[in-house]
Amino acid sequence: xxxxxxxRMTEEHLEELVHEIEDGRCIAFVGAGFSFPAKxxxxxxxxxxxxxxxxxxxxxxxxxxxxxxxxxxxxxxLEAAGQLIQDALGPARFREAVSQALKVDNDAxxxxxxxxxxxxxxxxxxxxxxxxxxxxxxGKLPTPSTYRRLLxxxxxxxxxxxxxxxxxxxxxxxxxxxxxTEQLVFAxxxxxxxxxxxxxxxxxxxxxxxxxxxxxxxxxxxxxxVDLLRSELIQLxxxxxxxxxxxxxxxxxxxxxxxxxxxxxxxxxxxxxxLYYEADDNHVALDDLLERLAGLTNPVLGLAERLSRHH
Numbered sequence: 001x002x003x004x005x006x007x008r009m010t011e012e013h014l015e016e017l018v019h020e021i022e023d024g025r026c027i028a029f030v031g032a033g034f035s036f037p038a039k040x041x042x043x044x045x046x047x048x049x050x051x052x053x054x055x056x057x058x059x060x061x062x063x064x065x066x067x068x069x070x071x072x073x074x075x076x077x078l079e080a081a082g083q084l085i086q087d088a089l090g091p092a093r094f095r096e097a098v099s100q101a102l103k104v105d106n107d108a109x110x111x112x113x114x115x116x117x118x119x120x121x122x123x124x125x126x127x128x129x130x131x132x133x134x135x136x137x138x139g140k141l142p143t144p145s146t147y148r149r150l151l152x153x154x155x156x157x158x159x160x161x162x163x164x165x166x167x168x169x170x171x172x173x174x175x176x177x178x179x180x181t182e183q184l185v186f187a188x189x190x191x192x193x194x195x196x197x198x199x200x201x202x203x204x205x206x207x208x209x210x211x212x213x214x215x216x217x218x219x220x221x222x223x224x225x226v227d228l229l230r231s232e233l234i235q236l237x238x239x240x241x242x243x244x245x246x247x248x249x250x251x252x253x254x255x256x257x258x259x260x261x262x263x264x265x266x267x268x269x270x271x272x273x274x275l276y277y278e279a280d281d282n283h284v285a286l287d288d289l290l291e292r293l294a295g296l297t298n299p300v301l302g303l304a305e306r307l308s309r310h311h
Contacts (some may be wrong), residue, residue: 004150005260006276013273014293017252020213021124021297024156027212028120028129028170029226030137037112037282038136039103043050043078044068050085053093060084075222083187091182098186099179102134109136116287121170122294126156126212128172130222133179139172141183142269146173146226147204151211175205195225202229209233209250216253217290234270247271254286 010082020026032043041049048068054061067081067182086094120128127150130137140146149171176194177183184252185194194201202225208214219294221227230251239245250271256279263274277285295301 002260012278028125028128029216031219050097053097054088058088086187119290119294131176139174214251
């Protein structure tokens with residue numbers, strides 16, 4: 001019964017989301033899970049690869065190896081290990097080690113990932129934000145010029161030429177930097193500098209979250225500052241409790257392995273509409289749902305489908 005209700009809610013939410021996208025006010029927020037089909041190194045394997053560059057006699061190498069030998073190291077432990085590796089190598093050598101570990105052969109990417117990325121880029125999102133710094137979904141860095149374009153730029157809608165085949169893609173912003181550049185947010189100190197030495201960054205995200213509808217995909221909600229921004233926005237627009245009204249749709253999220261009760265909680269208390277899909281090894285159901293969203297919102301795809309029916 002719970003799965004049937006989740007499917008029904010998803011259909012309802014999908015219809016709402018299509019209208020939001022058609023109005024040109026949706027941004028995608030892409031997390032690490034989105035890149036899973038590409039088979040890049042996960043966080044643990046990435047840290048292990050970087051550790052190979054740490055001198056054997058480095059003071060903190062035993063502590064690093066102890067953490068990375070655990071079967072289930074916590075998020076906090078991995079963050080700490082990342083910082084110790086960066087300290088041992090220095091920022092430049094650390095960035096180079098990460099870059100080597102995340103090298104991508106574009107000609108050998110699995111079709112499963114290519115399909116997912118293709119569908120994402122076909123949905124006419126106002127912009128795509130990602131916390132991923134790998135080269136799979138390459139984009140601009142978070143700089144004042146990027147902030148200006150997204151906060152003060154002209155309206156963008158489904159008929160914008162950027163969504164047509166051969167005319168470019170939606171703007172992608174790699175919030176945590178990108179490999180091969182000096183702007184790479186990986187260790188705890190990097191996060192502190194991003195959030196507190198660069199006040200424009202949080203101002204930009206607050207403004208974007210407050211004025212656009214955010215669609216989360218492949219996102220674990222483990223970035224504490226993103227959850228804090230969501231909570232701040234919910235409090236800003238939450239209706240008085242006495243009215244028993246739901247908050248407006250502030251965000252949508254592709255999610256699996258949750259109950260109908262959780263989905264209702266997100267809707268009624270966090271203004272987040274769940275787009276549920278059933279889990280499998282490669283999350284093919286997510287790709288089906290994303291491809292369907294592209295077909296419902298991209299007018300060029302819709303026109304091509306209609307023409308194909310008449311031939």
